[in-house]
Amino acid sequence: MDRRRFLRTAAGVATCGSLVSANHAITAAGASAESDLTGPADGTWSLVILPDTQVYARLYPGLFHLQTQWILENHKKDNIVYVLQNGDVTDNNVEIQWHRASQAFARLDGNVPYAIALGNHDFGPNGTTQDRTTLAHRHFPLSRFEKWPTFGGPMEPGKIDNTFHTFHAGGRDYLILCFEFGPRNEVLEWANHVVERHPNHRTIVLTHAYLYSDSTRYDWQTRKDQQHWNPHNYPIAHSETTINDGQEIWDKLVKRHRNMFMTINGHVLNDGLGFLTSPGNHGNPVHQMLVNYQMLPVGGEAWLRILRFPPDAKTVEVEDYSPLYDRFNTAPDNRFTITL
Secondary structure, eight states: OOHHHHHHHOTTOOOHHHHHHHHHHHHHHTOEEEOOOOOOOTTOEEEEEEOOOHHHHHTOHHHHHHHHHHHHHHTTTTTEEEEEEOSOOSSSOOHHHHHHHHHHHHTTTTTSOEEEOOOGGGSSGGGOOSSSOOSHHHHSOHHHHHTSTTEEEESSTTOOSSEEEEEEETTEEEEEEEOOSSOOHHHHHHHHHHHHHOTTEEEEEEOSSOBOTTSSBOOHHHHGGGSTTOGGGSGGGGSSSOOOOHHHHHHHTGGGOTTEEEEEEOOOOTTOEEEEEEEOTTSOEEEEEEEOOTTSGGGTTTOEEEEEEOTTSSEEEEEEEETTTTEEEOSTTTEEEEEO
């Protein structure tokens, strides 16, 4: 979709002026370059991360549509095998925002499978995380995911709060675990069993709050509110449910399994970026990634993250791209290589 057509059709963008000023902010920063979307080398495959989409769902649904339209138009050329949304699909857990999110993802149905992790704004009345109620199930019923042969199933019948997916790419098997915000103890117990049943699958954990913007894991026990927005500091933590933050997810699940290799989360504001590699109990490196652009103009300027896996399976090429500007961000925290 070209920019002129987008500006004409994106009903969620309030004014062209806001987009012009946002574009100026990007070019003035000097951190982006014109795109060269020639497609990956033969055998390279990709994952696409859609960071916190909450502001798009509330104010700028056109940008949400622009992201998924770009994925649809490029999934064959870029060999995009999965799309990962890392939580806060909505801002207020209300019908209109879930409807907008559902419409944006609908163009991927039957074309590119996707996995969703629910964030704090996706739970409770008006997204306040007072409890674990969510309207997600009305707009993203399990039947929508069950059409994909890659969908492994939910933890709880009828709920998408905690699910797993499997796929094969680049000669390897992969497992994606999707968790609710501040997953309960029983979620991590379930996840341990899922990983044990898939010992030969490289495993990715997709959850909303895990790594902080200083590239350390959330750790309420030692740092309390020195790290803002820890799951333990939300109303749901005062209910009868259990809560786990990043360090607890690491201790109770991630570090235990030799086939764990990546975690992906959003949630954190500040610059919304972080990266940490830690050895698991078996010496396996686990690459932990924070990506969240909601604090940029118009809720994130449609920036998404592409993870490219070359056929040698030795590296992952990470790059951030905006279909709004048709640009890559070349800053070191936005374009880098992970050694596997």
